[in-house]
Amino acid sequence: xxxxxxxxxxxxxxxxxxxxxxxxxxxxxxxxxxxxxxxxxxxxxxxxxxxxxxxxxxxxxxxxxxxxxxxxxxxxxxxxxxxxxxxxxxxxxxxxxxxxxxxxxxxxxxxxxxxxxxxxxxxxxxxxxxxxxxxxxxxxxxxxxxxxxxxxxxxxxxxxxxxxxxxxxxxxxxxxxxxxxxxxxxxxxxxxxxxxxxxxxxxxxxxxxxxxxxxxxxxxxxxxxxxxxxxxxxxxxxxxxxxxxxxxxxxxxxxxxxxxxxxxxxxxxxxxxxxxxxxxxxxxxxxxxxxxxxxxxxxxxxxxxxxxxxxxxxxxxxxxxxxxxxxxxxxxxxxxxxxxxxxxxxxxxxxxxxxxxxxxxxxxxxxxxxxxxxxxxxxxxxxxxxxxxxxxxxxxxxxxxxxxxxxxxxxxxxxxxxxxxxxxxxxxxxxxxxxxxxxxxxxxxxxxxxxxxxxxxxxxxxxxxxxxxxxxxxxxxxxxxxxxxxxxxxxxxxxxxxxxxxxx
Numbered sequence: 349x350x351x352x353x354x355x356x357x358x359x360x361x362x363x364x365x366x367x368x369x370x371x372x373x374x375x376x377x378x379x380x381x382x383x384x385x386x387x388x389x390x391x392x393x394x395x396x397x398x399x400x401x402x403x404x405x406x407x408x409x410x411x412x413x414x415x416x417x418x419x420x421x422x423x424x425x426x427x428x429x430x431x432x433x434x435x436x437x438x439x440x441x442x443x444x445x446x447x448x449x450x451x452x453x454x455x456x457x458x459x460x461x462x463x464x465x466x467x468x469x470x471x472x473x474x475x476x477x478x479x480x481x482x483x484x485x486x487x488x489x490x491x492x493x494x495x496x497x498x499x500x501x502x503x504x505x506x507x508x509x510x511x512x513x514x515x516x517x518x519x520x521x522x523x524x525x526x527x528x529x530x531x532x533x534x535x536x537x538x539x540x541x542x543x544x545x546x547x548x549x550x551x552x553x554x555x556x557x558x559x560x561x562x563x564x565x566x567x568x569x570x571x572x573x574x575x576x577x578x579x580x581x582x583x584x585x586x587x588x589x590x591x592x593x594x595x596x597x598x599x600x601x602x603x604x605x606x607x608x609x610x611x612x613x614x615x616x617x618x619x620x621x622x623x624x625x626x627x628x629x630x631x632x633x634x635x636x637x638x639x640x641x642x643x644x645x646x647x648x649x650x651x652x653x654x655x656x657x658x659x660x661x662x663x664x665x666x667x668x669x670x671x672x673x674x675x676x677x678x679x680x681x682x683x684x685x686x687x688x689x690x691x692x693x694x695x696x697x698x699x700x701x702x703x704x705x706x707x708x709x710x711x712x713x714x715x716x717x718x719x720x721x722x723x724x725x726x727x728x729x730x731x732x733x734x735x736x737x738x739x740x741x742x743x744x745x746x747x748x749x750x751x752x753x754x755x756x757x758x759x760x761x762x763x764x765x766x767x768x769x770x771x772x773x774x775x776x777x778x779x780x781x782x783x784x785x786x787x788x789x790x791x792x793x794x795x796x797x798x799x800x801x802x803x804x805x806x807x808x809x810x811x812x813x814x815x816x817x818x819x820x821x822x823x824x825x826x827x828x829x830x831x832x833x834x835x836x837x838x839x840x841x842x843x844x845x846x847x848x849x850x851x852x
Contacts, residue, residue: 373454377462381455381549383576386563387592390574391735394594398569401448401546402484407477408443416444419472423502426493427454427463433553435494435560436502439463439487440509441470449486450545455563456552463487490548492560494581505581511542512566513608516585516744517690524609524630524689525669527742529566529575530593531603531723535656535708543568545575571595571602571730585690587742588697592735599730603706603723605694605740607669611648612715614673615761616848625680628715630689631669634707634722635844637751639663645670645757646847648720651709657849658725659705667705668693668748669722672758684715693748694724697739702727755780755835755843758812762850770820775833775846779813782842783835791836792817799823801831823852 403409419441423429427437442449453460465485489509493502496519506516512529532541549563559580566573571593578588589605613620614627621628629648636644639662646657648669670691673679679686703726712719730736743749750756755777762773777783783790787806794804794817804819815835823829833846 372464372466373461374464377453377460379460380458381453381460381563382458383563383574383590386549386565386574386576390565390567390572390592391594393565393567394572394596398567398596400544400567401451403447404442404449404484404486405480405482407479408441408485409447411443411477413444415475415477418476419470421469421491422471423493425469427550428552432555434555434557435492435553437550438491438493438504439469440489440491442486442488446488446510448544448546449484449488451547452487452490453547453549454552455549460549490550492562492579492581494560496581505585506579508545508548508562508564512545512564516579516581516587516742518585518745519581519583520688521690521744521746522685522688524671524686525692526608526718527692528606528608529564529591530571530573531606531721532568532570532599533601534603534606534706534721534723535654536601541568541570543571543573566593570597570599583745585744587744588739589742590737590739592737593730594735595730595732597732599732600728601725602729603721603725604700604738605742606721606723607692607694608718609648609669609720609722610712610715610718611650611709611720612712613650615759615763616647617650617762619763626677627673627679627686628681628684629671629673629686631671631691631720632673633670633757634667634705635670635693635748636661636667636705637665639665641665641752642841643752643754643844644847645844646707647757647760648707649709649849649851650719651711651851653711655709655849657707657709659707661704662702663699664696664703664705664724666693666695666748666751667722667724668743669720670747672747672756674746690744691747693743693745695741695743696724697741700724700726700738752841752844753782754841755783755814757844757846758814760846760848765820771822772818772820773831773833773848773850774816774818776809776812776816777814777835777843780842782837783815785837787815789837790815790842791839793832793834793836794819795832796821797830798826799829804833806835821850823850827852 492506508514515526545564547565551561564575573593576590609631612628634646708721710719758776758778802820835843
């Protein structure tokens with residue numbers, strides 16, 4: 349697992365300087381470039397064994413966490429800072445967690461040129477060690493900026509750094525969950541493989557453009573891939589993703605559009621966490637709009653043992669990780685501001701066929717570790733030697749646009765009743781026109797695949813204006829039970845479908 353808090357601290361390290369500088373190109377690197385060229389390059393590489401890029405000198409790899417932070421990119425020296433272009437680009441230096449640099453190219457007029465590593469683009473303290481600069485040096489990733497709130501200030505909205513990880517935010521948000529290009533072998537006994545974005549191509553934007561186009565080459569032991577990201581920042585940062593994959597070997601356990609987040613605790617598992625804060629998480633639910641049109645919400649959990657849940661489907665209409673807790677009082681954390689973390693919604697661009705949305709929940713004791721993974725797993729996986737083309741959209745937002753006009757699940761609380769004779773589940777549905785009326789006007793649907801559940805009590809919540817459904821669960825001799833709840837009116841759904849895996 350990646351150490352999130354340290355990574356976010358490194359990405360946030362900025363210092364302004366009046367000096368100006370321009371990234372320089374490597375000599376002899378000019379080459380024609382378009383999407384067809386990128387696909388041909390990925391297909392070519394897939395015909396041979398994976399060869400990782402060279403690592404930077406050992407001294408850079410041996411940097412401590414503090415030493416790594418003693419050098420940072422000067423945003424006044426970013427790419428296109430002296431040009432009338434709507435986007436600017438910063439770069440990250442290698443070392444520590446990033447031993448292999450990536451190749452960064454700039455595309456203009458159908459021709460690409462590779463940027464050379466330029467130490468003068470970085471500021472550093474006098475404590476930063478004197479390290480060698482060799483031809484293996486390069487940048488470990490890049491950051492995109494645009495004038496989102498003021499025309500004279502370019503603020504960041506996306507970062508690509510580390511394996512195939514990237515993250516983005518809408519205007520005014522804080523970084524939280526991440527995405528990846530591809531997941532291979534997640535939660536498998538053989539262990540997970542992390543293919544890398546080894547090369548990037550930035551298309552030079554023109555004045556007035558609202559979208560930054562970024563291409564990436566994925567490479568790893570088992571697969572190569574050609575990726576194109578069309579990124580439009582704003583209150584919702586929208587990405588259109590086009591990916592063509594070329595497996596070197598059969599991939600039975602592969603994940604498309606994988607998302608990675610952190611969930612430590614909330615009102616479902618507050619016991620055992622000696623912490624003054626009511627909750628700690630970047631995301632609190634998996635949302636699925638399945639092929640049958642149902643809107644599912646599965647609250648996340650921090651389990652005692654590794655757990656994998658499969659939501660079998662055909663041609664899903666969308667899925668994502670959401671953050672329903674949006675008030676400072678939900679977390680009481682003046683530093684992390686988890687209430688400002690984005691949700692991320694995936695919308696397939698074409699029918700993805702048979703498969704399942706996979707949710708992987710990993711035990712965790714600290715909030716610095718990502719322990720939640722969600723992705724689409726195509727049935728049958730991918731076959732070696734065959735190209736696979738996928739498209740999908742990503743919306744980094746406060747809340748995904750409602751695909752169905754029903755009341756959403758606001759919150760879930762689980763715990764003992766007043767005399768500890770029962771375990772109660774309380775689900776709060778948000779105030780919505782679909783649940784206007786008296787509680788007795790609605791049909792309560794509470795189901796379990798094992799153990800027993802009560803019919804439940806439905807009440808109006810005076811604090812939210814919505815409805816609260818409370819029921820008791822008893823797993824008996826079972827170790828876990830799959831729960832499902834929903835409200836109907838005249839036989840029609842008026843709320844999201846609430847799902848949960850309750851562990852005894």
